[in-house]
Amino acid sequence: MKKFLKYFGFLILLIVFYFGATTYPKLDILSGFAAKSVASGHFIDRRPLEVIQQGDNDIDLVRLASIDINKESKFATSSVYGLKKRKAIYREGLGATLVTDDYDETQPYLVPKRTKLETNLPFPYGDQNQKDTVFPEVDYQKLKKAVADAFDKPGFKTKRTRALLVIYKDQIIAEKYENEFTKNTRFLGWSMTKSITATYFGLLQYQGKIDINKPAPVNEWANDERSKITLHNLIQMNSGLEWEEDYGKISDVTKMLFIEEDMAKIQLEKSAAFEPNTHWNYSSGTTNLLSGILRRQFKTHREYLDFWYASLIDRIGMHSMLIEPDMAGNFVGSSYGWATARDWAKFGLLYLHEGNWNGEQLFDKSWAKYVATPTPTSNGEYGGHFWLNAGGKYPDVPKDMYFCGGFQGQKVIIIPSKELVIIRFGLTEDEDFDFNGMMKGVIESIK
Known part of the structure; x- marks a missing residue:
């Protein structure tokens, strides 16, 4: 014993x-x-x-x-x-x-000014119901099956799709939600927020306020090898800066998201491991550095906060969207954007129409092409803060498809050649969910 x-x-x-x-x-x-x-x-x-x-x-x-x-x-x-x-x-x-424990919760804070567009237009350009439109080229029974197949059958928990929305020629042709989720549910996009963050540089470049091909405006890099890094390098995530994006352990990204006070600083302080434009390395830290760089473009914190909403989010009617800040007041542009599936779809439609929103050009047409151009050494999988199919990852989907992608399979899928935007929210990645099959089914339902 x-x-x-x-x-x-x-x-x-x-x-x-x-x-x-x-x-x-x-x-x-x-x-x-x-x-x-x-x-x-x-x-x-x-x-x-x-x-x-x-x-x-x-x-x-x-x-x-x-x-x-x-x-x-x-x-x-x-x-x-x-x-x-x-x-x-x-x-x-x-x-x-x-x-953190030493954070002063009583300190005053600013809230972004929001402006709600009031129009009598149907979705996507207003809040009115869309007109009933039947496209003769759409096989609705086939489409319905493709959408239903993306969801779990009763008693199963494998696909874990929460929402699927299909838009063709600006019209919602299919929309389905799981159980307690609805068209009013706000979903966390996780890294889909990265694509929104990058878009602000397209807006500023179109306005003549920034040149992405010039060195990144980071004073801390002025006197070392990092001075050669351009905004273009950061947007394509091939700056050469050190970064570890591993969510399974204590790494740069987990420390940034769950420990750091100022998420814009952690990538900024990293050393150069490679020459710019030679090594693609996916980095949430880079996106939050870009958020910090955006903040430096404005004289006041108020202007920075308002710019995110007035120049893009509220401008295209994504009124449900909320992007959350870190303790230092930076928008966490890598990960923390919330919106309804329909509002996320509006962002996809903005790119489908190459920056034109109901007649108003928000960024140059060339910007949509730029973000969908493969980053060197990414094997055709990544562009300017958007994921791509240029390398044929999804074999039954056109290679011009590109998308915003987030943790657990959140996607805003843009297929210009098919005039399609597909939104999927759920809790499973490619390993457990057949994205190729889902997109193939939707595409094949349109003759």
Whole structure:
């Protein structure tokens, strides 16, 4: 018996040691993810905690987190076995922000000025219902099946699609939502937000206020090899800067999103590992650096906040959209954009129409071509903050297809040759969801 207890005690020590060595250092990130996810999902989209836990937080290790919501003071807290408690606060007009213990929650803050367009036009250019349009070239039964096949059958939990929206020639020809989700649900786009962030450089270039081919306006790089990095390099993510984008461990990206106060600084402070334009390296830090660079273009923080909405988001009627800031007040342009599927679709339509929104040109036509041009060394998979099919990743889809892509398979798909925009929200990536088959089915339903 004593020998058993001795071995049992030794086993417990090994388990504790293993936990301490492998999991404990991640607890800041695990509880941070859980708190932020719940604060955003609950206060932005009014999702019940159980829906968030069974969906958004249904991720390995994140499931270990315990959550509390303070509805009166509008914040969420999380910890794992009572360890590493984290807090995310919600502020109306800004969304949720993960904060540290020394963050002053009583400090005053600015909220972006929002302008709602009032038009008598149907979707997508207004809030009125679209006119009933039947396209003779669309096989609606075939389309209906393609859409239905993207969702799980009752009792299954594999495809995990939450929303699918198909727009052809500016008309919604198919729209389906899972269970509690509707056309009014605001979805987190995760890295789809990157494509929005990059678009502001297209807007500024069209206005003659910035030249993406010039060195990035980062004073901290002026006297070293990083001075050769252009905005173009940053937008194509081939700046040569060091960066580790690994969500399975403590890495640059997880520290940035769940620990750092100023997310615009972490990439800025990285050393150059390669010459610009020689190594493509996907980096959320680069996008948040671009957000910080945008902030430096304005004299005041108010101007920076308002610009994101007035120049693009509200300008094309994406009134449900909310982009959340970090503790330092930077929009987290890499990851934290929320909007309804229909409003995300408007962003896709803006690109489908090469920057023209109901007769008004927001960026030059060449910008749409630019973002869909492959970045060197990306094997045709990535362009200017958009993912591409130029390399034929999806074999049954035209190669001119390009898309905004986010964690767990969020997609705004643009297929210019087919006049299509397809929106998909869910909880599964390419490994578990047949995106090629879904797009093929939609495309084949149109003769």
